[in-house]
Amino acid sequence: MESTLQETPQPGASGATIITASGLTKIYGEGEAEVRALDGVDVSFNKGVYTSIMGPSGSGKSTLMHILAGLDTPTTGSVEVEGTEITGLDDGDLTRLRRDKLGFVFQFFNLLPVLSAEENIVLPLSIAGRKPEQDWVDELISRVGLQDRRGHRPSELSGGQQQRVAVARALVTRPTVLFADEPTGNLDSKASHDVLELLRGSVDDYGQTVIMVTHEPDSAAIGDRLIALRDGKLVHDAPPVSADAVIELLKTLA
Amino acid sequence: MLSLTFKNLWARKWRSLMTAIAVIFGIALVAGTYVLTDTTNGAFNDIFVGANENTDVAITSKQQVAQEDGSNPAFSASVLKKVRTVDGVRLASGDIFSQGAILDADGDSTGGGFAPQFIASSSPEELESVEYVKGRKARGADESALDEAAAERSGLDLGDTILLVGTGKARPFTLVGLTRLGGASFGGTSIAQVTLPVAQQLTGEQGRFDQITIAADDGVSPEELRDRIRDVVPADLLVETGAENADRQASEIRDNLSFLSIALLAFAAISLFVGSFVIFNVFSITVAQRTREFGMLRTLGAGRSQILRTVLVEGLLIGLFASFVGILVGIGLAQGLSALLSAVGAELPSKTLVIATRTIVVSLVIGVGVTLVASLLPALRATRVPPIAALSETLVAKSNSRVWLRGLISGLLAVIGLALIASVLISGTDGGTGAARIGGGAIAVVIAISIFSPQLVRPMASVIGAPLQRLGLTGKLARENSQRNPSRTAVTSAALMIGLALVTFVTIFASGLNSSVTDVIDSNLKGEIILQGPGGFNPIPPEAAELASSIPGVEAASGIRFSNVKVTGAGGRSLSSVQPESVNQVIELEWQEGSAEDLTRLSGQEAVVSAGLADAAGLSVGDSLEVLSKTGKTVELTTTGVLASGNLEFLGDIIVSQQEMERDFGVDVDFFALVRTNPGLEVGEVQQRIDDAFQKPFPTVDVLNQQELKDNQRQQINTLLAMIYVLLALAVVVSLVGIVVTLILSIYERTRELGMLRSIGMSRRQVRRMIRYEAVITAVLGAIAGLILGVIFAFLIGIPLEGDGFALSYPVPVLATIVVITAFAGVLAAIYPARKASKLDVLEAVSYE
Ligand SMILES: Nc1ncnc2c1ncn2[C@@H]1O[C@H](COP(=O)(O)OP(=O)(O)OP(=O)(O)O)[C@@H](O)[C@H]1O
Numbered sequence A: 001m002e003s004t005l006q007e008t009p010q011p012g013a014s015g016a017t018i019i020t021a022s023g024l025t026k027i028y029g030e031g032e033a034e035v036r037a038l039d040g041v042d043v044s045f046n047k048g049v050y051t052s053i054m055g056p057s058g059s060g061k062s063t064l065m066h067i068l069a070g071l072d073t074p075t076t077g078s079v080e081v082e083g084t085e086i087t088g089l090d091d092g093d094l095t096r097l098r099r100d101k102l103g104f105v106f107q108f109f110n111l112l113p114v115l116s117a118e119e120n121i122v123l124p125l126s127i128a129g130r131k132p133e134q135d136w137v138d139e140l141i142s143r144v145g146l147q148d149r150r151g152h153r154p155s156e157l158s159g160g161q162q163q164r165v166a167v168a169r170a171l172v173t174r175p176t177v178l179f180a181d182e183p184t185g186n187l188d189s190k191a192s193h194d195v196l197e198l199l200r201g202s203v204d205d206y207g208q209t210v211i212m213v214t215h216e217p218d219s220a221a222i223g224d225r226l227i228a229l230r231d232g233k234l235v236h237d238a239p240p241v242s243a244d245a246v247i248e249l250l251k252t253l254a
Numbered sequence B: 001m002l003s004l005t006f007k008n009l010w011a012r013k014w015r016s017l018m019t020a021i022a023v024i025f026g027i028a029l030v031a032g033t034y035v036l037t038d039t040t041n042g043a044f045n046d047i048f049v050g051a052n053e054n055t056d057v058a059i060t061s062k063q064q065v066a067q068e069d070g071s072n073p074a075f076s077a078s079v080l081k082k083v084r085t086v087d088g089v090r091l092a093s094g095d096i097f098s099q100g101a102i103l104d105a106d107g108d109s110t111g112g113g114f115a116p117q118f119i120a121s122s123s124p125e126e127l128e129s130v131e132y133v134k135g136r137k138a139r140g141a142d143e144s145a146l147d148e149a150a151a152e153r154s155g156l157d158l159g160d161t162i163l164l165v166g167t168g169k170a171r172p173f174t175l176v177g178l179t180r181l182g183g184a185s186f187g188g189t190s191i192a193q194v195t196l197p198v199a200q201q202l203t204g205e206q207g208r209f210d211q212i213t214i215a216a217d218d219g220v221s222p223e224e225l226r227d228r229i230r231d232v233v234p235a236d237l238l239v240e241t242g243a244e245n246a247d248r249q250a251s252e253i254r255d256n257l258s259f260l261s262i263a264l265l266a267f268a269a270i271s272l273f274v275g276s277f278v279i280f281n282v283f284s285i286t287v288a289q290r291t292r293e294f295g296m297l298r299t300l301g302a303g304r305s306q307i308l309r310t311v312l313v314e315g316l317l318i319g320l321f322a323s324f325v326g327i328l329v330g331i332g333l334a335q336g337l338s339a340l341l342s343a344v345g346a347e348l349p350s351k352t353l354v355i356a357t358r359t360i361v362v363s364l365v366i367g368v369g370v371t372l373v374a375s376l377l378p379a380l381r382a383t384r385v386p387p388i389a390a391l392s393e394t395l396v397a398k399s400n401s402r403v404w405l406r407g408l409i410s411g412l413l414a415v416i417g418l419a420l421i422a423s424v425l426i427s428g429t430d431g432g433t434g435a436a437r438i439g440g441g442a443i444a445v446v447i448a449i450s451i452f453s454p455q456l457v458r459p460m461a462s463v464i465g466a467p468l469q470r471l472g473l474t475g476k477l478a479r480e481n482s483q484r485n486p487s488r489t490a491v492t493s494a495a496l497m498i499g500l501a502l503v504t505f506v507t508i509f510a511s512g513l514n515s516s517v518t519d520v521i522d523s524n525l526k527g528e529i530i531l532q533g534p535g536g537f538n539p540i541p542p543e544a545a546e547l548a549s550s551i552p553g554v555e556a557a558s559g560i561r562f563s564n565v566k567v568t569g570a571g572g573r574s575l576s577s578v579q580p581e582s583v584n585q586v587i588e589l590e591w592q593e594g595s596a597e598d599l600t601r602l603s604g605q606e607a608v609v610s611a612g613l614a615d616a617a618g619l620s621v622g623d624s625l626e627v628l629s630k631t632g633k634t635v636e637l638t639t640t641g642v643l644a645s646g647n648l649e650f651l652g653d654i655i656v657s658q659q660e661m662e663r664d665f666g667v668d669v670d671f672f673a674l675v676r677t678n679p680g681l682e683v684g685e686v687q688q689r690i691d692d693a694f695q696k697p698f699p700t701v702d703v704l705n706q707q708e709l710k711d712n713q714r715q716q717i718n719t720l721l722a723m724i725y726v727l728l729a730l731a732v733v734v735s736l737v738g739i740v741v742t743l744i745l746s747i748y749e750r751t752r753e754l755g756m757l758r759s760i761g762m763s764r765r766q767v768r769r770m771i772r773y774e775a776v777i778t779a780v781l782g783a784i785a786g787l788i789l790g791v792i793f794a795f796l797i798g799i800p801l802e803g804d805g806f807a808l809s810y811p812v813p814v815l816a817t818i819v820v821i822t823a824f825a826g827v828l829a830a831i832y833p834a835r836k837a838s839k840l841d842v843l844e845a846v847s848y849e
């Protein structure tokens, strides 16, 4: 975790591999109703890389992300996070993994309404029973542009502000990987841009690793790497060239 | 994390407060009961300690068989002579202290309602326990002293006349002194003190004492003197030091009062049980509503135990808060209860409220315990929320596929519960264990029903809601809403069901008791007029019946007496005595063996027994039975007849002659007397004649006709019933609070949906009506379930009583009224939630996240 801060990896370049998934399948239902949400996916992720995952609705993006994050288990296949096999871990180990190594940003901001912005940001530390480093928290807050909003409740913040709080919350533990599932799905273009900039900045400035599911070509273009799924299969894996190129790619998938 | 819990609680403070109410009521009753009984016991303790202040040793008789009035038999005055010969006795005095009546010159009681009144002898100054605040002690045969409080109540002062009634005619006395006992209040109790010979005459104890009090010589310890005296007096007498005597009397009072605290605690338990349903529901709903929040906390790395802890700590805090408030309310309640008791004439002695550590600790433990237990299941459910729940866009309500498991568990519980109840009914276990088993069984059955009831909610709610549906869209929606979360509706109604089952049960029972008593009066009493003591439970002088029989128009007047005895092989029983020559003119009994003639022929050491006793002891005509009297005498009686069952055993289990009662059982006063009037005469006229004739000599005797007797009995039953209703109301109110909270929570959950309905044109009125109907459906659901359950329980428990002539009766109009009142209570419960729902801002509701 600390190492991600010290090194300054180049965008697109591959640092050490931190997640390796192989032979992932996920099957829902049986017989007639069988759905192959994932159908033999092999993929790995390197440190300090911003990866976008795209694909038509129902192609398995969310499923893949859930499995990579240990929120769901694959029907077959394995996932290793920093050399540790996570499929088959018990609840306690998974909890520790999430607490220490993973960060999440959701489409629905999922802030606690009873806590202020700042309290929401340090919540993962409170859960872990750790003391927040005030410098780091201050830096994050100013980075997400909420210096004059830190005491506000979520209900007093706009959607974009709430999502920025959520991003800061995901970064506060300096996770090994930050997962984001359609983080801009509920935001307008300006707010979306701010959130994406934040994620981008965390990769550039702190060497954060980000894996993000998105539907928007503009969002996908901001990453270092673009993965596309169709019918549960990995069909594209390359650095994005431009938003227009992404649109072209999507057309071929649909 | 802890501060998060606090913030959550604070954010949901109204909800938390409502949840707390579910516990506060019960805890208030627990704390109130303890404070009240501790205070009363403490006051009695002060009284007895004060009364024995100057007494080193006290001699009383031992009670061989506990009597209804708790009195001890008097013993021979010859003991005093022996005591005076004992070395170390400086002073010994024989005393009388017996129940009687104290009236003012007009014949009105000076007492406070039900509180007992005593006639006592005054003692030598040195042994006297009271202090004279005014005047002096009685010296002449027509002088009396009275306690200050009673004098004040009746506006009496020195020189005024009072009437004292013991076992004979009322006698006038001149008031020469006003007394007070230490600093303690007697409660409503009053004491008149006269000279010893007068006291003995008044109470019919010539040549006997109720107690001997002794002062020791200097240098002789009370214990030593007690042991010396013990050696010379008969073994059946109780010799104690003054302190021991005070302790024993205080603890006897404590035991006598313990039924009160047990009864109150039982109602507290009911209220807490109902409260636990409400808490369970609130926590379940809250947990369901926070599913995504818990999922999110889990993705942030919170462990299961952390989730469990947040929910349980909330329970703990609510429990602590509720207990503290409950204790405070309870202390107020104790004050209120004792005020209430004195208002109905059962004033208890009082001093400053005693708030024992035990009261606080027990209340806290129970309050916190109930809350924690009720929130445990929802808390465990919260731990099962997977992290992925944070990402799901809709809250997936888990379909309950484990219907068979519910069925199995509730079936098992129901069988265990019914078996427990049946075991008591069949084996006839009574007392504490019996009651505990019936209670436990009932709890098991209620939980069984609540577990299974979600399955019943759908069909029941659709039937109950059918008439509402005809009222239009709002009715239809209300009906659907009440079914959409069956387990929520089920638990809410189950809470109400408990209270209503009990209300139904006692209503049916009281109605059965009323009609059974009326039946007995109609079929067993030939005497048209009854003579009874004040309140119907104090004895009357035997001369009253004598005087009545001499009045023109009276064909016969016959007194009946009672005493508790022990029958060898059949335990404690009630024994009565009749006047053989006249009894058959005033009562009519059904016989299993023998006939009414056998009563006329009853002579010494002969007895007629009830079917119940005959069964239990295997008796039939000619058999003998061994009976222990309250004076410790063992009497051999020969059975000359057996009564049929179904007489409600209003004459007890054994009937002997009046002579036998006086000789062997030491009862010389009638408990009531029955009067038969000459045929052809107006009963009312004869009643008036008796009343007039009694005015002077027997002012305390009530002269009632049969209708008045029935009314009197009914009134007693109804007073008790009213008190039970009030205490059950506590549980019902708690369950109504449950309806309110559940509705508020459901509305909160449906904010978006309500906003949508409003945005497409539903009016505020319609929203209110919809919520109201939903509450009514839930309330009626609980009422009907409670009604059914109450009827079943009453029916089951009524079975073994049938043999005793007790028949249940089902007061259908009353029960129907209960359902209607409950429906109305549902409307009341919906007022606040409905208003809240109708005030929702449409825009906010639609954009609500
Ligand atoms: N719990 C489930 N039970 C059954 N099928 C499921 C379940 N979850 C997902 N699926 C199916 O798996 C497939 C992949 O779903 P997934 O949520 O991964 O799609 P997605 O690519 O994230 O789509 P979208 O862009 O719409 O979010 C879909 O066909 C979906 O219907």
Ligand SMILES: [Mg+2]
Pocket (backbone or CB within 6 Å): A061, A062, A063
């Ligand atoms: Mg998705």
